[in-house]
Amino acid sequence: MDLPVRPPVLPMLAKSVPAVPDSTDYSFEPKWDGFRAIVFRDGDEIELASRNTKPLTRYFPELVEALRAALPQRCVVDGEIVVARDGRLEFEVLQERIHPAASRIKLLAEQTPASFVAFDLLALDDVSYLDEPFARRRAALERALTTGDAVHLCTTTADPVVARDWFTRFEGAGLDGVVAKPLTAPYSPNQRTMLKIKHARTADVVLAGYRPHKTSTPQKPLLGSLLLGLYDGDQLQHVGVAASFTAKRRAELIEELAPLEVPLEEHPWGRWAEFLTANPDRVPGTQSRWSQGKDLSFVPLRPERVLEVGYDHMEGRRFRHTAQFKRWRPDRDPESCGYDQLEEPVSYDLRDVLGG
Incomplete structure (x- = not known):
């Protein structure tokens, strides 16, 4: 792949804190309960890499087609692969996709199709966004992404009051908590520069x-x-x-x-x-x-x-x-x-x- 940011890339991580910070220096978003994945696209070639850089592409054939329709021709996007059923995330169902048999994967792709929630941009065309602050990466992602039934743009807020409300209400949909991303921070692979607030x-x-x-x-x-x-x-x-x-x-x-x-x-x-x-x-x-x-x-x-x-x-x-x-x-x-x-x-x- 001829991209300004090439695989393997370890995703940026988060450290646990006890509560949503009372600050407007962060962008807050739901914490998804799925498989973290970085998507690399160069023309028709698409690769999905896991949190530990292992390939996920073969397990989600339906996502490959959806991402071709949603992403720019050349980009690197960070996000989460999830499976939803009856209005909530189902991690157990998602785990079933990691299966050695292609026929089983094909069946599950039809019965319980996965979705991709995009929440960060690492590269676009010939430009690396790793050193850009999150506020600029997010704005560029919003302009570049075409959402659909299987590809979504992660919802965000700069209001800690709204984030605390999400922390309470969104758990019923199977979400894991809230993530806080410093608006001025660059994308730092394998570094815990974000904050996560989980239910205890x-x-x-x-x-x-x-x-x-x-x-x-x-x-x-x-x-x-x-x-x-x-x-x-x-x-x-x-x-x-x-x-x-x-x-x-x-x-x-x-x-x-x-x-x-x-x-x-x-x-x-x-x-x-x-x-x-x-x-x-x-x-x-x-x-x-x-x-x-x-x-x-x-x-x-x-x-x-x-x-x-x-x-x-x-x-x-x-x-x-x-x-x-x-x-x-x-x-x-x-x-x-x-x-x-x-x-x-x-x-x-x-x-x-x-x-x-």
């Missing part, structure tokens, strides 16, 4: 088991992640995992939790041992298309201990990301830890976000 919540969950760490050995056992559950009526459902412990703490937890170990057939999740393939709840001990050959077995524990974890938001009936261990809750009864404690986001139609 806590929940009391039941400890139901653990998986050994990938470096665990019989001589030096180490805990990898805690398996978490919530009660739905009298059924203990798998809701996610908590990880990120120090090496010392991983060893201590193995000893601390040993008295709770039980045979799988005596555990509430024992019935899941019969499953051999992935299932909608992604329960422990099952295989998935992402983990062929990977050992997903777990050590069952009597569901007697409760812990408080931090999480950002839910995806269906599970935590979207790995939860953060906060503290043990010896004052809580495991049976009292249900889904009713979780905060429900305001319902919001994604079409309203894209049309803003």
Whole structure:
């Protein structure tokens, strides 16, 4: 490709802050929950590169055609690939597109077509925009992009009051929070020059088991992640995992939790041992298309201990990301830890976000 900015390019990143800054020095926009992608176009040639510069083009054939219609002949654009269903983003559905079979990709492209949300411009024609301030990059992007059903221009605001409103309302459409971009900053690949504000919540969950760490050995056992559950009526459902412990703490937890170990057939999740393939709840001990050959077995524990974890938001009936261990809750009864404690986001139609 003969472009002023050529692949590979690592995208500009964001650092977490606790709240939307009360400043007009930023451009605020929704934080999309999809695949970050930089699009390179040189005539009919289009390449989609992931956050870690891996090729995504073959997985989204319908986007290639849409981008040809929407983008200038020669450009580099930063954005997000998303899949929407029933008025909200569906990351799980998006993940299904990373599949080795071309026939499967073609089918999914027809059944659950992806969209591209453009939010930054890195190059246009023979000009690199990397050193231009974001305000100029955004203005040039607005002039250059032709939007359509599958290609959208990310909505923005310079008003922090509006951004705080988006932070609350847009979550119901499956969005992840808000991003703040300094209006005068250049595009700095792989640098955390932007700000991101994500939802932070806590929940009391039941400890139901653990998986050994990938470096665990019989001589030096180490805990990898805690398996978490919530009660739905009298059924203990798998809701996610908590990880990120120090090496010392991983060893201590193995000893601390040993008295709770039980045979799988005596555990509430024992019935899941019969499953051999992935299932909608992604329960422990099952295989998935992402983990062929990977050992997903777990050590069952009597569901007697409760812990408080931090999480950002839910995806269906599970935590979207790995939860953060906060503290043990010896004052809580495991049976009292249900889904009713979780905060429900305001319902919001994604079409309203894209049309803003």
